[in-house]
Amino acid sequence: MVKKQDVFHSLFNPRSVAVIGASENPLKMGHQCLLSLSGSAFPGPIYPVHPQAQAKEILGMRSYAGLNDVPGEVDLVILAIPASEVIPTLQSCRAKGVRGAVIITAGFREIEDPQGERLQKEMALVASRGGIKIIGPNTFGLVNVHARLNASFTPLFSRLKPGSISLVGQSGGVSHIIAYQAINEGVGLSKVVGLGNRCHVDFADLLPFLEKDPETRCVILFIEGQDDPKDLISAVKKVARKKPVIAMKAGRYEESWKAAQSHTGSMAGRYGLYEASLRQAGALVVQDPGELLDVAKILTILRPPSGRNVAVMSFQAGPGILLTDAIVEHGLRIARFSPPTQEQLNRILPPLTIRTNPVDIAFAQNESLFEGSLKLILNDKNVDALVIFLLHHPFMDLRRVIRPVLRQRQLSKKPVILGVNALHGSIDEEVAELETAGIPVYSLPDRAIRALKGLMVYGEMFKKKGC
Amino acid sequence: MVKKQDVFHSLFNPRSVAVIGASENPLKMGHQCLLSLSGSAFPGPIYPVHPQAQAKEILGMRSYAGLNDVPGEVDLVILAIPASEVIPTLQSCRAKGVRGAVIITAGFREIEDPQGERLQKEMALVASRGGIKIIGPNTFGLVNVHARLNASFTPLFSRLKPGSISLVGQSGGVSHIIAYQAINEGVGLSKVVGLGNRCHVDFADLLPFLEKDPETRCVILFIEGQDDPKDLISAVKKVARKKPVIAMKAGRYEESWKAAQSHTGSMAGRYGLYEASLRQAGALVVQDPGELLDVAKILTILRPPSGRNVAVMSFQAGPGILLTDAIVEHGLRIARFSPPTQEQLNRILPPLTIRTNPVDIAFAQNESLFEGSLKLILNDKNVDALVIFLLHHPFMDLRRVIRPVLRQRQLSKKPVILGVNALHGSIDEEVAELETAGIPVYSLPDRAIRALKGLMVYGEMFKKKGC
Numbered sequence: 001m002v003k004k005q006d007v008f009h010s011l012f013n014p015r016s017v018a019v020i021g022a023s024e025n026p027l028k029m030g031h032q033c034l035l036s037l038s039g040s041a042f043p044g045p046i047y048p049v050h051p052q053a054q055a056k057e058i059l060g061m062r063s064y065a066g067l068n069d070v071p072g073e074v075d076l077v078i079l080a081i082p083a084s085e086v087i088p089t090l091q092s093c094r095a096k097g098v099r100g101a102v103i104i105t106a107g108f109r110e111i112e113d114p115q116g117e118r119l120q121k122e123m124a125l126v127a128s129r130g131g132i133k134i135i136g137p138n139t140f141g142l143v144n145v146h147a148r149l150n151a152s153f154t155p156l157f158s159r160l161k162p163g164s165i166s167l168v169g170q171s172g173g174v175s176h177i178i179a180y181q182a183i184n185e186g187v188g189l190s191k192v193v194g195l196g197n198r199c200h201v202d203f204a205d206l207l208p209f210l211e212k213d214p215e216t217r218c219v220i221l222f223i224e225g226q227d228d229p230k231d232l233i234s235a236v237k238k239v240a241r242k243k244p245v246i247a248m249k250a251g252r253y254e255e256s257w258k259a260a261q262s263h264t265g266s267m268a269g270r271y272g273l274y275e276a277s278l279r280q281a282g283a284l285v286v287q288d289p290g291e292l293l294d295v296a297k298i299l300t301i302l303r304p305p306s307g308r309n310v311a312v313m314s315f316q317a318g319p320g321i322l323l324t325d326a327i328v329e330h331g332l333r334i335a336r337f338s339p340p341t342q343e344q345l346n347r348i349l350p351p352l353t354i355r356t357n358p359v360d361i362a363f364a365q366n367e368s369l370f371e372g373s374l375k376l377i378l379n380d381k382n383v384d385a386l387v388i389f390l391l392h393h394p395f396m397d398l399r400r401v402i403r404p405v406l407r408q409r410q411l412s413k414k415p416v417i418l419g420v421n422a423l424h425g426s427i428d429e430e431v432a433e434l435e436t437a438g439i440p441v442y443s444l445p446d447r448a449i450r451a452l453k454g455l456m457v458y459g460e461m462f463k464k465k466g467c
Numbered sequence: 468m469v470k471k472q473d474v475f476h477s478l479f480n481p482r483s484v485a486v487i488g489a490s491e492n493p494l495k496m497g498h499q500c501l502l503s504l505s506g507s508a509f510p511g512p513i514y515p516v517h518p519q520a521q522a523k524e525i526l527g528m529r530s531y532a533g534l535n536d537v538p539g540e541v542d543l544v545i546l547a548i549p550a551s552e553v554i555p556t557l558q559s560c561r562a563k564g565v566r567g568a569v570i571i572t573a574g575f576r577e578i579e580d581p582q583g584e585r586l587q588k589e590m591a592l593v594a595s596r597g598g599i600k601i602i603g604p605n606t607f608g609l610v611n612v613h614a615r616l617n618a619s620f621t622p623l624f625s626r627l628k629p630g631s632i633s634l635v636g637q638s639g640g641v642s643h644i645i646a647y648q649a650i651n652e653g654v655g656l657s658k659v660v661g662l663g664n665r666c667h668v669d670f671a672d673l674l675p676f677l678e679k680d681p682e683t684r685c686v687i688l689f690i691e692g693q694d695d696p697k698d699l700i701s702a703v704k705k706v707a708r709k710k711p712v713i714a715m716k717a718g719r720y721e722e723s724w725k726a727a728q729s730h731t732g733s734m735a736g737r738y739g740l741y742e743a744s745l746r747q748a749g750a751l752v753v754q755d756p757g758e759l760l761d762v763a764k765i766l767t768i769l770r771p772p773s774g775r776n777v778a779v780m781s782f783q784a785g786p787g788i789l790l791t792d793a794i795v796e797h798g799l800r801i802a803r804f805s806p807p808t809q810e811q812l813n814r815i816l817p818p819l820t821i822r823t824n825p826v827d828i829a830f831a832q833n834e835s836l837f838e839g840s841l842k843l844i845l846n847d848k849n850v851d852a853l854v855i856f857l858l859h860h861p862f863m864d865l866r867r868v869i870r871p872v873l874r875q876r877q878l879s880k881k882p883v884i885l886g887v888n889a890l891h892g893s894i895d896e897e898v899a900e901l902e903t904a905g906i907p908v909y910s911l912p913d914r915a916i917r918a919l920k921g922l923m924v925y926g927e928m929f930k931k932k933g934c
Contacts, residue, residue: 177786255791
C-alpha cells in the first residue's frame with residue numbers, strides 16, 4: 001500500500017521528465033507537450049527524446065536520440081509516439097528506472113481492431129512488471145499545478161492557478177471544458193488527470209492517493225462508464241469520508257448511454273444505477289459540467305450550514321428577486337427573520353429600503369448601516385446562510401461592501417456567499433481576497449444558489465449518516 | 468401615431484445631449500453619465516449643466532449653469548439632480564424644445580412616502596404637455612449602440628458592440644447582468660433601456676417603436692410586474708408577429724412574487740398568468756437571464772428548422788455525449804440517419820470514428836473527410852439541425868473546421884450551430900466571422916442546446932398559428 005502511494009507521488013511530483021516523441025513541428029503532440037512543461041516552469045530537467053534528435057535542440061532544450069542517452073535519472077515519461085513503438089519504449093523505461101508514464105498515443109482498446117485491445121493488455125503487463133504507473137493511453141495527460149508540472153498536450157493548462165480541487169476525468173474533452181472554465185474564472189486546481197483508456201490506472205487507483213494528498217481538499221470525478229463500477233464505488237466511499245467528492249456521470253439517457261458505451265468500449269451501466277450508488281457512497285452528484293466547479297469551490301471554502309434557511313441582501317431589487325426565485329426553485333427556503341431582527345432592521349434601515357427578506361439595501365449604501373444589518377441578519381437564529389448580491393460599477397466603491405463582509409464573516413460561522421456581476425477580469429484581485437477569507441464569489445444569482453444548494457445537500461448527507 | 472414614433476426616434480437618436488447635474492466628482496451619477504457619453508464617442512455636442520458650473524470645464528467639456536445658457540438645440544437631457552428639482556427642470560426643458568428626458572433621479576413612486584407618487588404623476592403631466600418622453604425616473608438610462616449613445620450612468624456600457632438585439636428591462640440590476648454578459652461574450656446589442664418607474668414610458672409604449680426599428684431584429688423583455696398587464700400583452704402580440712420577442716418574468720414563487728410587488732410598487736400578477744399570456748401573445752418565455760441572450764442570439768442569426776431532429780458531430784466523444792444528454796433532456800431528438808447516409812458515412816469515415824449519431828470525428832481531422840461527412844449529414848432528410856462541438860486547442864487548426872462549416876452552411880438551409888470551448892477572448896475574431904456568416908457559436912454544450920431549443924420552440928409557435 002505504501003509503495004503504491006509512492007508510485008503515484010512520483011507520477012505527480014517527478015524530479016525530471018522526458019518527452020518521447022519530442023518534435024520541432026508545432027502540429028505534433030510531442031511539441032505541445034514540451035511547450036506545456038516549459039510553460040508551467042517545471043523546475044526539474046526536461047529531456048526531449050527523438051530518434052532523429054541527437055545533440056539537437058528542440059525549443060531551446062538539449063535533446064536525445066533515446067532514453068538511454070539521457071544523462072540523469074528520469075522519473076516521468078510522456079509518450080507521444082506511434083502505438084507500435086509503445087511497448088519497446090516502455091521496456092527501455094523499465095531499464096532506466098522510470099516511475100510513471102503518461103501515454104498520449106491513441107489506437108489501443110478504443111479502436112475496433114482487436115489488435116488494439118491486445119497491445120493495451122501487454123502494455124499494462126510490461127508496466128506492472130517494471131513498477132511503472134501508466135496514465136492513459138489515449139489521454140491528454142496530467143497536471144499538478146502545485147508542482148508546476150503540466151504533463152499534458154495542452155500548453156494552456158500552464159495558466160491554471162494553484163488550488164485545492166483535483167479533477168479526474170474519463171473524458172479528455174470534458175476535462176478540458178472544466179479546466180478551461182477554471183482558468184477563465186480564476187478557480188484554483190490542484191491535480192488534473194485524464195484517465196484515457198485506463199489500462200493501468202483507473203478512478204479506483206487514484207482515489208486513495210487523492211484521499212491522502214494534502215494539496216487536495218475536494219475531488220471532482222467525470223465518469224463515462226466502467227466495466228464494473230464496484231471498485232469505483234467502494235473507492236469513492238472511502239474518500240468521501242475524508243473529503244468532498246463531486247461526481248458527474250455522462251450518458252443519462254438511452255441515446256447518450258449508447259454513445260458512451262461505444263466510446264469507452266465498456267459496458268457503461270445505466271445512469272440511474274450509477275447515480276444511486278455514487279450518492280450512497282457519499283458523493284455529491286451533479287448534472288452540468290459548469291456546476292461541478294461551482295460546487296467544488298464552495299466545498300473547499302465553506303462548511304455546510306445547519307439548515308436551509310437563506311437570507312438575501314442585494315443592492316438592486318431585481319437580482320434579489322432572481323435569487324429568491326432560485327432559492328425556492330432549488331428547494332432551499334427564504335429565511336423568515338425573527339421578530340427582534342425584523343424590528344431592529346426596521347429601525348436602522350431607511351424606509352426606502354425593502355427590509356424584509358430578501359432585503360434590498362439599495363438606499364443604504366452606507367458602510368456602517370450595511371454592516372449593522374449584516375450583523376443583525378447573521379445573528380438571527382432563523383438564518384442559516386446569507387447570500388449578498390451586487391453589480392460591479394465604477395460608481396460604487398466595492399471596498400465599502402467587501403470590508404464589512406470580511407469583518408462580519410470573521411464573527412460568524414454561517415456561510416456568506418457573495419454574488420458580484422462584473423466584466424471579465426475586472427475584479428480578480430477582490431475575488432481572490434474574498435475567497436481566501438472564506439467568502440466564495442459567483443457571478444450570477446442562479447450559480448450562487450446552485451453552489452449553496454450543493455453545500456447544504458453535502459451537509460445533510462453526512463448529518464444523516466451521523467458523521 | 469407618427470408623432471409618437473418621432474419622439475422615440477429623437478430619444479434614441481438625439482443630435483445633442485445635456486447632462487443636468489453634471490459634476491466633477493466621480494462618485495456622482497452626473498459625472499458617470501458624462502463619462503458614458505464621451506466613452507461611447509457620441510458624435511453630437513454634449514452639454515454638462517450645473518448651477519455652479521458656468522464657464523467651467525468638466526471632463527474637458529465646456530459646461531453651463533442652466534439649460535437656457537446652452538447655445539445650441541438640445542434633443543435629449545439626462546437628469547441626475549435631487550427629486551425636488553426635477554419638475555422645474557422639466558419646465559425649462561419644455562421651453563428649450565427638448566424631446567426626451569432620461570431621469571436617473573430616484574425618490575418617486577418607489578418610496579413609501581406618498582409625496583413620491585404625487586411628484587411622479589406631476590412630472591409625467593409636465594412632460595406630456597411639452598411633448599417630452601421620459602425614461603424613468605429611477606433608471607440607469609438608455610443606450611443606442613448604433614448611434615454611439617450611452618445615455619446611462621454606466622460608462623462600461625460604452626463597450627457594447629453593435630448588434631440587432633434590443634433589451635428593455637424593468638430591473639436596472641438585471642439589465643446590467645444581461646448587458647455585462649453581452650460585453651463579456653461579445654454579443655452585439657442595439658438598444659438597452661432601463662424603464663425605471665415607468666412614469667411615462669412603459670413596455671407597451673416602446674414596443675411599437677422597436678417593432679419598426681430597422682436596427683432591432685429581436686426584443687428581450689425583463690418584466691417584474693405591471694399594474695395592468697393587458698397593454699403589455701397586446702403590445703407583445705403586435706411585435707411578435709414581426710420579430711421574435713423573448714420575455715422573462717421575475718417572481719415565479721410566492722416569496723419572490725411578494726418581493727417583486729414591493730419593489731415595483733405595482734400589483735405584480737401571479738407568474739403563471741403572465742407566462743401563459745406572454746406565450747399566447749407569441750413571446751418566447753425563458754427563466755434564466757443567461758438564456759435570454761443565448762436565445763436572442765440564435766433568433767437573430769438563424770431561421771427555425773422544420774423539426775426537432777438534431778445531428779451531433781464532435782471532435783471529442785465526451786462533449787458529444789453531453790450534447791446528447793442535453794438534447795434529450797430539453798425535449799429535442801437525436802436524429803437517426805437514413806440508411807443511405809449511414810452507409811456512406813461508414814464508407815468514408817475511418818473505423819476509428821463513431822459513425823452513428825452522435826458522430827465522434829476525433830480521428831477524421833482531415834478537412835475533406837470532415838466536409839464530406841458534414842455534407843452527407845446536412846443533406847439527410849432525417850436531420851433538421853446540426854450541432855458541432857470542438858475544443859479550442861493550439862494543436863488543432865481551427866480554420867480546418869471553420870472553412871468546411873462555412874462552405875456547407877452556404878449550401879444548406881438547415882441550422883448549423885458551433886460549440887467551441889475556449890479561453891476568454893482567444894477566438895473572438897473567429898466567432899465574429901462565423902456569426903456574420905450565419906453560424907451562432909456557444910461555449911458550452913448545454914448552452915448550445917438550450918438556444919437551439921428556443922429556436923425550435925419559436926418555429927413551432929408560429930407554425931401552429933399558421934404564420
